[in-house]
Amino acid sequence: MRVGLTTERLTRAGAELADEVGFDRVTVSELARRFGVKVASLYSHVKNSQDLKTRIALLALEELADRGDAALAGRAGKDALAALANVYRDYAREHPGRYAAAQMRLTPEAAAASAGGRHARMTRAILRGYDLTEPDVTHAVRLLGSVFHGYVTLELGGGFSHSAPDSRETWSRILDALDALLRNWPADSAEPAESAEPADSAEPAKPVTPGPHGTTG
Amino acid sequence: MRVGLTTERLTRAGAELADEVGFDRVTVSELARRFGVKVASLYSHVKNSQDLKTRIALLALEELADRGDAALAGRAGKDALAALANVYRDYAREHPGRYAAAQMRLTPEAAAASAGGRHARMTRAILRGYDLTEPDVTHAVRLLGSVFHGYVTLELGGGFSHSAPDSRETWSRILDALDALLRNWPADSAEPAESAEPADSAEPAKPVTPGPHGTTG
DNA sequence: TGTAGTTGCCTAATAGATTTAGGCAACTTA
DNA sequence: TAAGTTGCCTAAATCTATTAGGCAACTACA
Numbered sequence: 001m002r003v004g005l006t007t008e009r010l011t012r013a014g015a016e017l018a019d020e021v022g023f024d025r026v027t028v029s030e031l032a033r034r035f036g037v038k039v040a041s042l043y044s045h046v047k048n049s050q051d052l053k054t055r056i057a058l059l060a061l062e063e064l065a066d067r068g069d070a071a072l073a074g075r076a077g078k079d080a081l082a083a084l085a086n087v088y089r090d091y092a093r094e095h096p097g098r099y100a101a102a103q104m105r106l107t108p109e110a111a112a113a114s115a116g117g118r119h120a121r122m123t124r125a126i127l128r129g130y131d132l133t134e135p136d137v138t139h140a141v142r143l144l145g146s147v148f149h150g151y152v153t154l155e156l157g158g159g160f161s162h163s164a165p166d167s168r169e170t171w172s173r174i175l176d177a178l179d180a181l182l183r184n185w186p187a188d189s190a191e192p193a194e195s196a197e198p199a200d201s202a203e204p205a206k207p208v209t210p211g212p213h214g215t216t217g
Numbered sequence: 218m219r220v221g222l223t224t225e226r227l228t229r230a231g232a233e234l235a236d237e238v239g240f241d242r243v244t245v246s247e248l249a250r251r252f253g254v255k256v257a258s259l260y261s262h263v264k265n266s267q268d269l270k271t272r273i274a275l276l277a278l279e280e281l282a283d284r285g286d287a288a289l290a291g292r293a294g295k296d297a298l299a300a301l302a303n304v305y306r307d308y309a310r311e312h313p314g315r316y317a318a319a320q321m322r323l324t325p326e327a328a329a330a331s332a333g334g335r336h337a338r339m340t341r342a343i344l345r346g347y348d349l350t351e352p353d354v355t356h357a358v359r360l361l362g363s364v365f366h367g368y369v370t371l372e373l374g375g376g377f378s379h380s381a382p383d384s385r386e387t388w389s390r391i392l393d394a395l396d397a398l399l400r401n402w403p404a405d406s407a408e409p410a411e412s413a414e415p416a417d418s419a420e421p422a423k424p425v426t427p428g429p430h431g432t433t434g
Numbered sequence: 435t436g437t438a439g440t441t442g443c444c445t446a447a448t449a450g451a452t453t454t455a456g457g458c459a460a461c462t463t464a
Numbered sequence: 465t466a467a468g469t470t471g472c473c474t475a476a477a478t479c480t481a482t483t484a485g486g487c488a489a490c491t492a493c494a
Contacts, residue, residue, distance in 0.1 A: 024241070041443045045442095159426055185394065451481105456473100
């Protein structure tokens with residue numbers, strides 16, 4: 001019997017599976033079970049387990065970027081900041097498995113083909129509403145990425161639950177704080193130093209985590 | 218031949234293995250291979266694979282808390298902030314596998330027995346150098362945890378490498394920014410709202426991620 | 435409509451990881 | 465030195481990942 005497997009359908013089902021049982025428990029075997037086919041059948045559609053997971057990650061990054069674009073449309077300043085921040089938070093809460101997938105390390109090629117760049121561009125767009133110039137814009141992009149990713153991860157991990165004040169209250173206050181900080185970004189206080197970090201040599205091409213916050217554009 | 222396995226030695230070797238190949242690739246089999254014994258022999262010392270990983274996580278959390286305590290001794294204000302922040306960043310760079318382990322979800326019992334509480338207390342100690350009162354202290358604890366965890370994770374994932382400005386320059390500017398923000402923490406702008414988040418019922422006891430930033434104390 | 439070619443899911447098989455049960459030899463203690 | 469305990473072993477079951485090769489069900493075209 002033919003159930004009509006395609007790479008597309010496997011990826012979507014894999015994403016749903018991730019949301020249900022956790023991204024790390026997404027397995028080719030379980031997916032086959034869900035489709036009522038034998039495990040080997042999936043290998044005509046995905047190269048291997050890694051390939052499947054990569055596809056789920058790319059799907060999640062696209063979905064997230066689409067939501068971000070929609071949320072940013074017509075907004076600026078703190079409004080835009082909060083809108084994008086909430087996209088990440090809401091997506092992670094609705095789709096924890098997909099969100100985890102989006103944090104996966106990808107090969108540089110896969111990362112380049114991903115929506116990672118869109119995410120960096122969205123954050124930069126927000127910062128146009130604030131009075132920053134390079135390199136402070138990049139510093140701020142990295143700060144926002146860190147806060148969004150860090151907060152969402154910790155909240156999802158259950159670290160903020162069952163204790164006052166409410167997690168969503170904190171989230172709102174953090175957005176206030178970030179807005180205030182960006183409107184009043186402190187000037188560089190350091191005296192110029194001669195930089196000398198050893199440039200890492202050309203090694204076997206390490207995997208990277210492109211997004212949503214892993215690239216600064 | 219007896220090689221002298223103990224739970225202690227397995228945990229330490231597991232931590233080293235994690236730093237070498239990544240926490241997710243820590244396996245009972247590989248550990249047995251390294252000790253030159255058969256796999257089944259390890260099961261007298263650790264309950265199972267999960268147990269081994271939990272022990273590695275607890276070890277990492279303790280080590281991290283010890284470093285934090287040492288770094289905070291005799292420091293206050295921004296000095297203390299930077300010192301603790303650098304503990305996390307440096308530890309993650311020196312021991313990526315252990316740091317990943319420290320983010321593992323634990324059962325509520327394991328989390329309670331972990332050094333998670335020490336981490337929360339350290340961050341609160343830093344905030345005594347700033348003029349905050351509850352609930353703003355807790356909001357700030359969560360913000361700091363998010364930034365530390367988020368930045369370190371993204372940096373470790375390779376997201377900030379190979380692009381100007383230098384990642385460590387950004388780190389320094391972020392610490393400046395956090396210090397400025399804490400010295401000038403914005404007041405609550407929201408009008409009082411009637412809260413109504415559905416209290417989650419008593420379910421099978423979900424795992425949590427206690428630390429280093431998952432608990433606000 | 436019959437037939438050729440392609441595609442999709444199958445069986446079969448190998449290899450590694452996890453985990454349990456039960457055995458024997460090497461340590462410890464008296 | 466005998467008795468008891470402990471530590472590592474063999475053996476076996478189960479699960480996941482992956483490859484090779486087969487046959488039946490689709491598609492397309494005469």
